[in-house]
Amino acid sequence: xxxIILFTILIxxxxxxxxxxxxxxxxxxxxxxxxxxxxxxxxxxxxxKGSWKGKFFxxxxxxxxxxxxxxxxxxxDRLIGKFQVxxxxxxxxxxxxxxxxxxxxxEGSKMFSTGKYVxxxxxxxxxxxxxxxxxxxxxxxxxxxxxxxxxxxxVLNSECFYRGxxxxxxPEPLPKEIVLTKQ
Numbered sequence: 001x002x003x004i005i006l007f008t009i010l011i012x013x014x015x016x017x018x019x020x021x022x023x024x025x026x027x028x029x030x031x032x033x034x035x036x037x038x039x040x041x042x043x044x045x046x047x048x049k050g051s052w053k054g055k056f057f058x059x060x061x062x063x064x065x066x067x068x069x070x071x072x073x074x075x076x077d078r079l080i081g082k083f084q085v086x087x088x089x090x091x092x093x094x095x096x097x098x099x100x101x102x103x104x105x106x107e108g109s110k111m112f113s114t115g116k117y118v119x120x121x122x123x124x125x126x127x128x129x130x131x132x133x134x135x136x137x138x139x140x141x142x143x144x145x146x147x148x149x150x151x152x153x154x155v156l157n158s159e160c161f162y163r164g165x166x167x168x169x170x171p172e173p174l175p176k177e178i179v180l181t182k183q
Contacts, residue, residue, distance in 0.1 A: 020101040023111035028074050033066065036077035040111055044135065048180035050147070057175055059083040059147070060097060069170050081106030081119060081133075085173060089098055094173045106133060123151065127160035130183075133174070143182045149174040 019032040023040055036042075041063045049058050065077045081103055085094040096105055109118045115136055122130040131152040138144040156163040162170050 023077065024064055024113050028072070030073040031075070033075040034067070034077065036063070039076060040115070041079055041108075041116065041117075043137070044117065044145070046149075047183040048145060049183055050175070050178045050180040052175040053172075053177050054088050055093065055175075055178070056086045057083065057086075057178060058085075058097070059180065064101065064108075067103070076108075078108030079119065080104035083174070094171075101111065102141045121174060122139065123173065126173060127154065127156055127162065129171070129173070131174075138179060144183070145180045146177070147175065147180050150176075 006164075009181050019029070020035050020037070021032055022037050023034055023129065025034055028034060038075055044061050045063050047058060047060050049056070051057065051164050060082050061079050062081075064080055067078060068074075069076050080101055082097045082099060083094065083106070084092060084097050086092055087107065099105075105123050106119050106121050109132075111117050117135050119133040120130065121133055122128060129151075132150045134148045134150075136146050138146050
């Protein structure tokens with residue numbers, strides 16, 4: 001009986017390991033695990049700061065491990081991001097640094113073999129404003145990071161508070177492109 005139990009445990013552990021894939025893998029079977037095998041996400045973790053258009057941007061990136069994705073039906077290691085934007089007078093324009101991790105508006109999506117990482121942004125407080133964020137290191141010490149935000153399409157329904165506003169007057173919570181320094 002002990003041999004059967006040990007054999008079963010051995011088979012289950014081999015099966016589990018066989019379903020673990022690196023972050024760069026895209027076509028995964030259900031219940032597999034896209035794992036940060038090479039610790040590629042760790043250097044991205046922490047507080048990053050930069051300025052653009054007279055605003056000061058702070059983002060905190062945090063690694064979440066073995067998180068289940070209901071849409072893809074896989075487990076995933078990924079980054080989440082929380083941020084704050086201040087004007088030159090120190091007034092807070094946007095702030096979600098203290099929200100719960102499961103309510104983060106920035107969520108990791110994919111790692112490319114080039115080291116570039118893709119995140120999605122979706123903000124229910126800004127009429128579902130969203131888009132894609134691309135981050136990558138600009139130096140070998142990984143102390144500077146290029147952050148590029150690309151707006152997604154947005155439907156401004158009648159409930160949206162800034163419907164009808166000219167595009168240049170709509171809320172701009174994220175910089176389009178910025179180099180951030182690790183703090």
